[in-house]
Amino acid sequence: MSAMIDPAAAAELLAREIRGDFPDARGRFGPFGGRYVPETLIPALDRLEAGMRRWLKDPDYQADLARELNTWVGRPTPLSHATTLSARWGADIWMKREDLAHTGAHKINSAIGQALLAKRLGAKRVVAETGAGQHGVASAAACARLGLPVTVYMGAVDIERQAPNVGRMKLMGATVKPVTSGDQTLRAAVDEALRDWVSDPNGTYYLLGSAIGPHPYPYLVRELQAIIGREARVQMQAQAGGLPTAVFACVGGGSNAIGMFYPFVADRDVEIHGIEAGGRGPGLGDNAATICFGTPGVLQGAYSLLLHDEHGQIQETHSVSAGLDYPGVGPEHAFLSSIGRVKYGSIGDDEALEALEELSCSEGILPAIETAHAFAAAKRYAATHPGARILIGLSGRGDKDMPTLTRTLLKGKL
Amino acid sequence: MSKSLNIAEAIAAAKSAGRPAIVAFMTAGFPRRATFLETLTRIGSAADVIEIGVPFTDPMADGMTIQRASEAALKDGVTLAWILDELRGAAARPAAPLLLMSYLNPLLRFGFDRLPAAARAAGVSGFIVPDLPNEEGDEFATALKAEGLALVQMVTPVTPRERLEALCRHADGFVYAVTMTGITGRSVDVPDEVLSYLDAVRAASGAPVCAGFGIRNRGQVERLAPHVDGVIVGSALVEVLERGEDPAAFLRELHL
Ligand SMILES: Cc1ncc(COP(=O)(O)O)c(C=O)c1O
Numbered sequence: 159m160s161a162m163i164d165p166a167a168a169a170e171l172l173a174r175e176i177r178g179d180f181p182d183a184r185g186r187f188g189p190f191g192g193r194y195v196p197e198t199l200i201p202a203l204d205r206l207e208a209g210m211r212r213w214l215k216d217p218d219y220q221a222d223l224a225r226e227l228n229t230w231v232g233r234p235t236p237l238s239h240a241t242t243l244s245a246r247w248g249a250d251i252w253m254k255r256e257d258l259a260h261t262g263a264h265k266i267n268s269a270i271g272q273a274l275l276a277k278r279l280g281a282k283r284v285v286a287e288t289g290a291g292q293h294g295v296a297s298a299a300a301c302a303r304l305g306l307p308v309t310v311y312m313g314a315v316d317i318e319r320q321a322p323n324v325g326r327m328k329l330m331g332a333t334v335k336p337v338t339s340g341d342q343t344l345r346a347a348v349d350e351a352l353r354d355w356v357s358d359p360n361g362t363y364y365l366l367g368s369a370i371g372p373h374p375y376p377y378l379v380r381e382l383q384a385i386i387g388r389e390a391r392v393q394m395q396a397q398a399g400g401l402p403t404a405v406f407a408c409v410g411g412g413s414n415a416i417g418m419f420y421p422f423v424a425d426r427d428v429e430i431h432g433i434e435a436g437g438r439g440p441g442l443g444d445n446a447a448t449i450c451f452g453t454p455g456v457l458q459g460a461y462s463l464l465l466h467d468e469h470g471q472i473q474e475t476h477s478v479s480a481g482l483d484y485p486g487v488g489p490e491h492a493f494l495s496s497i498g499r500v501k502y503g504s505i506g507d508d509e510a511l512e513a514l515e516e517l518s519c520s521e522g523i524l525p526a527i528e529t530a531h532a533f534a535a536a537k538r539y540a541a542t543h544p545g546a547r548i549l550i551g552l553s554g555r556g557d558k559d560m561p562t563l564t565r566t567l568l569k570g571k572l
Numbered sequence: 573m574s575k576s577l578n579i580a581e582a583i584a585a586a587k588s589a590g591r592p593a594i595v596a597f598m599t600a601g602f603p604r605r606a607t608f609l610e611t612l613t614r615i616g617s618a619a620d621v622i623e624i625g626v627p628f629t630d631p632m633a634d635g636m637t638i639q640r641a642s643e644a645a646l647k648d649g650v651t652l653a654w655i656l657d658e659l660r661g662a663a664a665r666p667a668a669p670l671l672l673m674s675y676l677n678p679l680l681r682f683g684f685d686r687l688p689a690a691a692r693a694a695g696v697s698g699f700i701v702p703d704l705p706n707e708e709g710d711e712f713a714t715a716l717k718a719e720g721l722a723l724v725q726m727v728t729p730v731t732p733r734e735r736l737e738a739l740c741r742h743a744d745g746f747v748y749a750v751t752m753t754g755i756t757g758r759s760v761d762v763p764d765e766v767l768s769y770l771d772a773v774r775a776a777s778g779a780p781v782c783a784g785f786g787i788r789n790r791g792q793v794e795r796l797a798p799h800v801d802g803v804i805v806g807s808a809l810v811e812v813l814e815r816g817e818d819p820a821a822f823l824r825e826l827h828l
Pocket of ligand 1: 526
């Protein structure tokens with residue numbers, strides 16, 4: 159657990175977060191973040207940062223992005239009322255439907271935004287990593303749309319458990335490279351993507367899929383994902399009659415969560431809950447709940463919270479969901495936890511699978527296993543906060559999870 | 573125990589013998605933990621400076637060879653604390669200065685408050701930290717300086733001229749001039765533009781310049797010799813250790 163800071167300092171840091179002071183000039187959210195990469199990548203990150211500052215607010219870029227989001231991704235995504243769950247849980251449950259975004263998850267918001275940026279920066283090719291395969295599919299789609307060749311690194315373990323997404327990437331013309339080094343999941347895929355990028359920092363654009371990595375990625379990804387929370391905030395006021403009591407989202411690297419949370423950070427009456435993968439339990443190696451169980455350190459470019467041993471070696475993690483199975487977390491989440499603005503908790507494998515089943519049969523929505531963690535936590539919250547108005551980020555659909563579901567929930571039923 | 577030379581002296585000594593210094597990289601505890609000090613001595617008999625690699629689970633700047641060695645050493649229980657203990661307790665250490673090459677996280681976890689003194693007590697002269705760029709390095713560099721230890725800076729062929737000059741001005745020990753954009757382990761044929769880049773590094777640097785990444789054979793050393801003060805040999809040496817061959821014989825081949 160990160161050291162909590164004293165209340166006065168936390169209040170001051172929160173005020174600065176709300177003012178938009180973070181990341182600061184050194185790419186930090188309070189103490190977290192920064193740029194811990196080989197020297198070869200520093201000029202590439204400088205160029206990315208300069209390009210991002212040049213283009214992100216540029217009217218032409220924004221017009222292109224808005225057109226793609228509205229006519230290709232299918233934004234705005236709906237806010238659905240979970241009528242049956244509301245009745246069952248005794249609370250007012252609302253779902254922000256990123257599962258209805260093109261390619262089936264929030265990942266496309268950042269992928270298309272970054273691909274448009276890569277194009278303007280003159281990139282000749284794109285590399286990406288993927289865990290659940292959703293970011294790989296989103297990158298493949300965005301790059302196909304814009305005519306950019308893309309190579310996606312994916313851990314061999316994830317290739318097996320998220321097989322449907324591998325075929326989708328290939329059909330859209332992506333080269334999928336299996337990663338057999340390290341833990342053969344998301345962390346190893348990020349390492350390989352970084353190694354690829356180091357080999358051609360001038361011509362290659364690294365399309366990072368979560369709010370992790372060296373500055374400016376955590377900021378860039380937040381900016382591109384914040385559309386989730388901005389839309390949801392307006393939709394809640396229009397459809398639900400006001401802001402939520404509490405907002406829930408699952409946290410792997412933290413991209414859907416930061417996108418949902420950031421626009422609510424200034425609404426001090428809105429409770430915010432980030433939900434990590436509790437896996438099999440609290441022991442080191444049994445989960446991927448980095449904020450709940452981790453300590454500060456440096457992994458893959460940023461100073462943040464990590465799951466590592468007393469020698470600073472990164473731990474293998476466990477989660478039934480590939481997208482949450484990662485021993486680090488975005489630096490802005492570490493920061494929001496340290497100042498107490500967001501509460502982070504965890505949900506284990508079994509409870510997440512139960513929630514997936516409950517959402518499927520009560521609302522007719524099969525969510526990603528990642529997403530199901532947020533629903534399980536919201537259900538617990540509803541039990542102690544009857545009548546609460548709860549907004550849940552439905553980050554993605556669960557079709558990709560059929561291999562895992564066939565082995566678990568559907569075992570003996572097919 | 574022979575008094576160890578400082579880094580600049582060791583490189584200068586090779587130079588006065590009319591050859592580029594040989595900076596040899598080995599992964600600590602590879603191929604076997606039990607023969608760490610023996611391997612170190614053997615390498616020390618033919619190297620002017622030794623880089624001891626601290627294994628890490630996520631060596632993002634390294635190719636397959638060093639990844640493999642790192643993984644094997646971790647499996648064998650090699651840790652930073654163990655490396656420092658072994659070195660401190662060694663009956664004899666090589667005369668060649670020792671550098672620890674480590675990714676940042678194991679160093680952070682050991683603690684910047686304790687590490688410099690522990691490293692000095694173990695006869696270490698400095699550190700190379702591939703994921704600690706200059707902008708993030710002040711705290712560690714200051715802590716090391718208090719114990720008289722160097723933090724070696726890397727520069728690369730894509731480092732812009734102004735930045736290169738600034739980095740070289742800060743250079744401590746030597747400047748580690750990466751010969752290519754990429755990870756360790758690939759062979760480089762040393763094209764002409766790499767030679768002119770090395771000349772630029774040398775012109776900007778008061779400290780000696782050593783070229784590394786992809787150096788595998790005597791031909792490369794001959795081609796680099798007029799442009800550098802030393803060469804760094806990593807993956808090729810680790811492969812020699814992997815095959816169970818004599819590292820000293822391999823390194824002597826590179827003495828011009
Ligand atoms: C549907 C879905 N939700 C959540 C995640 C977790 O990623 P993040 O924490 O970056 O949102 C993933 C990652 O693959 C995903 O596919």
